[in-house]
Amino acid sequence: MSVQKSWAELQKMHRACRIVVETLEALAGAAAPGVPTRELDRMARERIEKEGAKPAFLGYRGYPATLCISVNEEVVHGIPGDRKLRDGDIVGLDLGCVVDGFYGDAARTVGVGRVSEQARRLMRVTEEALRAGIATCHPGKRVGDIGHAVQTHAEGQGYSVVREFVGHGIGTRLHEEPQVPNYGPPGRRERLVPGMCLAIEPMINVGGPAVRVLEDGWTAVTVDGSLSAHFELSVAVTAEGPWVLSDPYPYGQGRESHA
Amino acid sequence: MPRPAGGGGSGESVPAAVEVPGTVLESLPNALYRVQLETEGRPLVVAHVSGAASLRRILPGEAVVVELLPYDAGRGRIVRRRF
Numbered sequence: 001m002s003v004q005k006s007w008a009e010l011q012k013m014h015r016a017c018r019i020v021v022e023t024l025e026a027l028a029g030a031a032a033p034g035v036p037t038r039e040l041d042r043m044a045r046e047r048i049e050k051e052g053a054k055p056a057f058l059g060y061r062g063y064p065a066t067l068c069i070s071v072n073e074e075v076v077h078g079i080p081g082d083r084k085l086r087d088g089d090i091v092g093l094d095l096g097c098v099v100d101g102f103y104g105d106a107a108r109t110v111g112v113g114r115v116s117e118q119a120r121r122l123m124r125v126t127e128e129a130l131r132a133g134i135a136t137c138h139p140g141k142r143v144g145d146i147g148h149a150v151q152t153h154a155e156g157q158g159y160s161v162v163r164e165f166v167g168h169g170i171g172t173r174l175h176e177e178p179q180v181p182n183y184g185p186p187g188r189r190e191r192l193v194p195g196m197c198l199a200i201e202p203m204i205n206v207g208g209p210a211v212r213v214l215e216d217g218w219t220a221v222t223v224d225g226s227l228s229a230h231f232e233l234s235v236a237v238t239a240e241g242p243w244v245l246s247d248p249y250p251y252g253q254g255r256e257s258h259a
Numbered sequence: 260m261p262r263p264a265g266g267g268g269s270g271e272s273v274p275a276a277v278e279v280p281g282t283v284l285e286s287l288p289n290a291l292y293r294v295q296l297e298t299e300g301r302p303l304v305v306a307h308v309s310g311a312a313s314l315r316r317i318l319p320g321e322a323v324v325v326e327l328l329p330y331d332a333g334r335g336r337i338v339r340r341r342f
Contacts, residue, residue: 057260066260076261094260105260165261175262201261232261 003171009102010058010236013171013245016053018102019233020095021246023047027067027095028110030243033087037069040093041080048097053225056096056103056174063218068094068107075162075203075211075220075228076107090123092230096174103174105199107232108245118206119227122159126229129153133182133200134235137192137242143178144188150202151183153189162203162228164211165220170199170234194238197245200230265298274321274322280341292317292337294325306335 005013026047027040045066048055055066063077070078070092071085078092085091094107109123132149167180178190182202205211209228210242214221222228236243240251281294287305290313293305306325308317317323322341328334 019336060260062262096260107260164264166264168262179262179264181264203261230261 003176005171005197005236005245006191006195009171010195010197010243010245011060012100012102013104013234013236014249016099016102017106017246018104019048019053019097019099019223020104020106021233023051023093023097024093024106024108027093028108031085031091031093031112031175033085033113035085037071037078037080037083037085040069041065046221048095051097051099051194052184053099054099056098056105057086057094060063060174066095068092070219070228070230072227073222073225075205075217075222076165076230077213077220079216079218080230088115088119089113090115090119090227090229092228094230094232098174101172103170103172103234104245105170105174105232105234107201109229109231111119121157122204122206122227122229123231125154125157125159126202127231129182129204130200130231130233131201133202134233134242134244135199137198137235137237139192139194139237139239141192142187143180143190143192143198144184145186145192146198146200147181147184147189150200154182154202154204159204159206162209162211162220163207167199167201167232170197178208194237194239196237197234198237199232199234201230203228203230260290276328278324278338280324281323281325281335283317283319283323283337285319286317294323294335294337296325301329302333304333306337308337312337312339324330 089112096105133146169176207224210223281296325335
C-alpha cells in the first residue's frame with residue numbers, strides 16, 4: 001500500500017523534484033567529450049547541497065555516489081569514476097535528493113557530442129514511453145496500466161523493456177511501495193488514488209531485454225552489449241490527472257487539495 | 260534510481276511456508292477447520308482451505324496437508340488431501 005500524500009506534502013515533493021531536474025539540466029549541458037564521470041558527480045553533489053538538499057543515493061544501501069552515470073550498454077546504477085565521456089556516447093544520468101524529509105528522483109539520457117541516429121531514436125522512444133506511462137496516471141487506473149503503456153510504446157518501436165528493475169513509490173523514503181514495472185498486462189496491480197506519488201522509469205534496450213549486474217554489485221549492463229536508455233520522472237496522481245512533480249501544478253492555481 | 264524487481268517491500272523477503280500433515284477434527288463456521296497436526300506435540304491449528312482443495316467439501320477425519328507460515332502458529336491453510 002502506498003501512502004497518499006497531502007497537498008502540503010506534494011508541495012515538498014515538488015520542491016525536491018525541482019532541484020533534481022534543474023541539476024540534471026545543468027549536468028546535461030556539462031556532459032562533453034573528455035569529461036570524467038566523477039566530475040559530473042561532483043557537480044551534482046555541489047549543486048544539490050547549495051540548494052539546501054541532500055543527495056538521496058549517497059549511502060543508500062551502500063551506493064558510493066550522488067549520481068548514477070550509465071554509459072551506452074550500461075542500463076542503470078553506473079558508478080561515477082575516472083572514465084572519460086567520449087564523442088558519440090549516450091549517458092544515463094540518474095539523480096535523487098531529499099529536502100525537508102521528502103525525496104525527488106529523476107533521470108534522463110543525453111548524447112555526448114555527435115550521436116548516431118540509432119542512439120537518438122532510442123532516447124526519443126524511451127522518453128516517449130515515459131510520457132505514455134505518465135499519461136495513464138489518473139485515479140481509478142491501475143499500476144499495471146502504466147507498465148502496459150510503456151511496454152506497448154517501446155516494443156511497438158522494436159525495442160525491449162528491462163524487467164529486472166522497476167519504478168517505485170516515492171515520498172518520505174526513496175523507494176516506497178508499490179513497485180512500478182515497465183511491462184505487463186493492463187488492469188492489474190494496485191489501483192491509483194489521488195495523492196499517490198510514483199517514480200516511473202522505463203529502461204529500454206535496442207537488443208534483448210536481459211541485463212546483468214557487474215562485479216561492483218551495482219552497474220547493470222545489457223547482456224548482449226546493446227545500447228540502453230533510461231528516463232525517469234516522479235509523478236503524483238491527482239483528481240485531475242498526473243502531476244509531473246518537477247513541473248508547476250498543471251491544472252490551475254490556488255487549489256487547497258488535490259482530492 | 261530504479262529498485263530491483265521482486266521481493267517484498269524495502270527488501271524484506273517473504274518467509275517460506277512449511278507443509279505438514281494433519282487430520283481434520285471438526286468443521287467450524289466460515290469455512291474453517293480445526294486440524295490436528297502430526298508433528299511434535301500434535302498441535303491444533305485453525306485452518307482455512309486453499310482454492311484447489313475446496314472443490315470438494317472436507318469432512319472431519321480426513322487426512323490433509325496444512326501449510327504454515329511463521330506469522331501465526333495457530334493458523335494454517337489446507338492445501339491438499341492426503342490419501
